[in-house]
Amino acid sequence: MAATAQTAPAVSPLVPALLPPGSLAWLVWHDVRVKARSRQGRFGRLLALVLLALLPIGAGIGFAWRVQSAPMLPAAAIGVVGAVLVGLLLVMMSSAYAHVLRLGRDRGELELLLSAPLPAARVVAARIAGVQAIVALPFLLLTTPFFLASAALGHWRWLAGPLVVIAVALVATALALLIATMLDRLLGPGRAETVAQVVGVALAASVFALGQAPNFAPRWFAAQMAALETPPPAPYDWPARALFGDPAPMLGMLAVALAAAAIATEIAARRLEAAPPAPTSAERRARAARFGGSPARVLYGKELTLLGRDPELITQIGQQMVFVVPVVALLFADGNITPQRMASAGVFLGGALASSLAWLMLCAEDAPDLIASAPVTRAQALRAKLAAVLTPPAVLVTALALVVAIRAPLAALLMLPMALLAALATSAMQLWTRAPMKRSAFRNRYRSSLLMAVGEFIVLGALAAATRLILAGSWWALAALALPAVLLSGVWLFRVKPAD
Amino acid sequence: MHATLPALQIRGLAKAYGGHVAVDGLDLEVPAGQIYALLGPNGAGKTTTLRMVAGLARPDAGAITLFGVDVLAEPIAAKQMLAWLPDEPLLYDKLTPSEYLAFIAGLWRLPADMAQLRAEHLLTRLGLWDRRDVRCEGFSRGMKQKVALAGALIHEPRLLILDEPLTGLDAAAARLVKDMLLERVAAGGTVILTTHILEVAERMAQRIGIIRAGRLVAEGSMAELAAGRDAGTTLEELFLELAA
Numbered sequence: 021m022a023a024t025a026q027t028a029p030a031v032s033p034l035v036p037a038l039l040p041p042g043s044l045a046w047l048v049w050h051d052v053r054v055k056a057r058s059r060q061g062r063f064g065r066l067l068a069l070v071l072l073a074l075l076p077i078g079a080g081i082g083f084a085w086r087v088q089s090a091p092m093l094p095a096a097a098i099g100v101v102g103a104v105l106v107g108l109l110l111v112m113m114s115s116a117y118a119h120v121l122r123l124g125r126d127r128g129e130l131e132l133l134l135s136a137p138l139p140a141a142r143v144v145a146a147r148i149a150g151v152q153a154i155v156a157l158p159f160l161l162l163t164t165p166f167f168l169a170s171a172a173l174g175h176w177r178w179l180a181g182p183l184v185v186i187a188v189a190l191v192a193t194a195l196a197l198l199i200a201t202m203l204d205r206l207l208g209p210g211r212a213e214t215v216a217q218v219v220g221v222a223l224a225a226s227v228f229a230l231g232q233a234p235n236f237a238p239r240w241f242a243a244q245m246a247a248l249e250t251p252p253p254a255p256y257d258w259p260a261r262a263l264f265g266d267p268a269p270m271l272g273m274l275a276v277a278l279a280a281a282a283i284a285t286e287i288a289a290r291r292l293e294a295a296p297p298a299p300t301s302a303e304r305r306a307r308a309a310r311f312g313g314s315p316a317r318v319l320y321g322k323e324l325t326l327l328g329r330d331p332e333l334i335t336q337i338g339q340q341m342v343f344v345v346p347v348v349a350l351l352f353a354d355g356n357i358t359p360q361r362m363a364s365a366g367v368f369l370g371g372a373l374a375s376s377l378a379w380l381m382l383c384a385e386d387a388p389d390l391i392a393s394a395p396v397t398r399a400q401a402l403r404a405k406l407a408a409v410l411t412p413p414a415v416l417v418t419a420l421a422l423v424v425a426i427r428a429p430l431a432a433l434l435m436l437p438m439a440l441l442a443a444l445a446t447s448a449m450q451l452w453t454r455a456p457m458k459r460s461a462f463r464n465r466y467r468s469s470l471l472m473a474v475g476e477f478i479v480l481g482a483l484a485a486a487t488r489l490i491l492a493g494s495w496w497a498l499a500a501l502a503l504p505a506v507l508l509s510g511v512w513l514f515r516v517k518p519a520d
Numbered sequence: 521m522h523a524t525l526p527a528l529q530i531r532g533l534a535k536a537y538g539g540h541v542a543v544d545g546l547d548l549e550v551p552a553g554q555i556y557a558l559l560g561p562n563g564a565g566k567t568t569t570l571r572m573v574a575g576l577a578r579p580d581a582g583a584i585t586l587f588g589v590d591v592l593a594e595p596i597a598a599k600q601m602l603a604w605l606p607d608e609p610l611l612y613d614k615l616t617p618s619e620y621l622a623f624i625a626g627l628w629r630l631p632a633d634m635a636q637l638r639a640e641h642l643l644t645r646l647g648l649w650d651r652r653d654v655r656c657e658g659f660s661r662g663m664k665q666k667v668a669l670a671g672a673l674i675h676e677p678r679l680l681i682l683d684e685p686l687t688g689l690d691a692a693a694a695r696l697v698k699d700m701l702l703e704r705v706a707a708g709g710t711v712i713l714t715t716h717i718l719e720v721a722e723r724m725a726q727r728i729g730i731i732r733a734g735r736l737v738a739e740g741s742m743a744e745l746a747a748g749r750d751a752g753t754t755l756e757e758l759f760l761e762l763a764a
Binding site for chain 1: 571574575576595596597599600602603604606610611612613614615619622623624625626627628629632655671
């Protein structure tokens with residue numbers, strides 16, 4: 021028999037022995053294995069993950085060391101921890117919602133499992149357990165080192181911390197499912213999906229921005245922290261008390277979490293039964309897009325139409341933009357929001373948004389052969405797509421420029437060409453370094469090249485700095501402009517050539 | 521004058537990927553106004569050849585002309601006359617069939633009113649009229665294939681290239697597609713198709729080319745290919761003999 025090109029890793033004989041085929045644990049193991057295999061990558065990515073894992077370990081041990089003299093149940097921290105847990109719940113709900121949407125959509129593999137002679141409830145429970153695990157895992161990785169180190173330093177009750185994180189994940193998943201189902205009924209599946217995605221991004225962005233508040237609103241942040249020093253009344257203080265191992269609240273949290281998990285499974289089972297085999301938005305009669313004019317205009321219109329009709333992609337772009345917030349917040353670290361700094365922020369934001377769109381529109385064409393076989397030159401197609409890439413950042417930056425222009429017209433005038441430069445630079449970097457791929461890979465675009473992400477941040481940072489330096493009349497602006505020029509030249513030298 | 525020009529003329533075409541030779545000095549001529557079936561085992565170089573004809577891959581050597589137009593020197597003029605339909609439909613899930621056809625018409629610079637008329641005709645003919653304003657993302661494989669076929673036909677290409685056009689279609693849809701291809705040829709068009717369903721090639725194609733290891737090993741009408749063999753020799757028997 022001929023050898024296959026790709027050999028899957030052999031299944032350990034221990035797995036079937038420990039996890040009987042068809043059992044809930046076996047199904048969860050299958051789900052995790054499939055997800056893990058889809059994320060297998062190069063050694064470099066593994067190394068990056070290890071390095072990233074070292075960060076919470078170091079920070080966790082350091083923080084545990086700092087608070088080692090705190091009492092087992094620190095009353096002064098109950099308010100802050102409670103607020104953090106509310107934030108955690110919101111972020112987890114946002115994450116869970118995205119997975120819940122996919123639960124109804126990616127039915128191919130699910131239907132294979134449902135067609136097997138297994139209880140449907142078990143298959144659904146395994147799938148929900150997979151969502152709960154994905155929601156909880158990043159936060160467990162971030163916080164467990166702290167809880168373990170604290171336990172080792174005498175706060176043994178704080179070992180309840182990871183359990184509370186899991187409990188919050190279970191509640192978040194149940195709430196996400198509940199909201200998804202309610203929105204489906206109230207607004208219809210298509211609109212519900214769009215609304216929920218946008219709200220999810222706004223939620224995550226708010227929580228993320230709140231985390232950066234000490235940088236750009238230190239006084240406001242200090243006032244909030246002072247207010248949180250007074251612990252809230254019971255039962256609002258229970259989640260925080262549970263985190264510190266207070267037995268009664270902890271048992272209460274676990275009971276709530278288990279009830280939430282049961283409800284989630286029930287809702288999911290009904291949702292999966294009710295969901296049509298195709299994405300529900302497919303059935304919605306769309307307002308017809310019009311494609312007219314030259315082929316370039318047709319291509320331009322196609323790109324913006326496809327983007328506008330894909331709430332999941334818009335969400336993912338929003339999520340990626342959220343991660344730019346801390347970098348932009350650094351510009352306002354001393355609490356001063358000047359028009360000059362806003363101009364720099366606009367340059368950075370415009371370039372970052374263009375980068376996401378360039379990835380989607382220039383590198384991830386869903387029908388590349390169709391465009392290639394059309395009577396349009398590659399350069400014409402590229403120009404049309406680039407125009408589409410630049411349109412949303414142009415709207416964003418122009419809006420910002422109007423605000424800036426009220427106080428500093430010159431800053432607004434400079435912001436526009438500099439943002440264009442930033443958008444062109446990040447678009448070029450995407451175009452030169454990416455092999456064609458599917459839009460569905462957008463979620464992992466930074467994960468696939470850490471170097472690229474760093475390079476992009478350097479280019480955007482340098483252009484944002486150059487904007488500020490030009491406005492300050494400093495000759496250092498030339499150096500700030502030279503840096504991206506050098507970096508872009510390097511990327512161009514090692515660019516990916518279009519395949520024949 | 522056009523009637524005398526072959527629809528497709530290939531001379532010394534070669535293409536290698538890494539160390540693997542996909543097409544090895546291929547010579548081929550397809551007369552206009554016919555259905556031509558290009559057959560061969562998996563990996564014989566059929567799709568690579570047709571991708572080069574459609575301007576999707578650049579040959580390492582050789583020349584390709586479509587109705588006398590050099591594909592390499594004048595790609596836009598060549599593509600204007602051609603439609604390419606691969607086995608995996610080239611669709612945008614977020615567009616409706618109507619929008620998809622309007623998009624294709626725009627790329628091929630078809631006037632809007634004409635595009636609309638043809639879209640109506642094609643969508644009705646292919647049984648998609650009721651679904652014309654529904655996004656393609658929920659369509660079955662067969663429906664997607666039909667939308668893609670409508671897209672390939674809307675600009676009435678002089679040469680239609682189809683790679684496994686009947687994949688995913690039910691019997692009625694397959695019959696409809698075959699009828700539409702025959703009508704296209706009756707209207708003066710030329711169709712080149714690859715298929716593993718030899719019966720389709722035998723029944724539909726005026727000429728058949730068999731390709732093996734990137735070279736043409738036999739070519740002609742069914743009668744020419746069977747000449748000198750037992751009466752009743754089927755294309756399947758010929759294929760197994762020539763392509764093995």
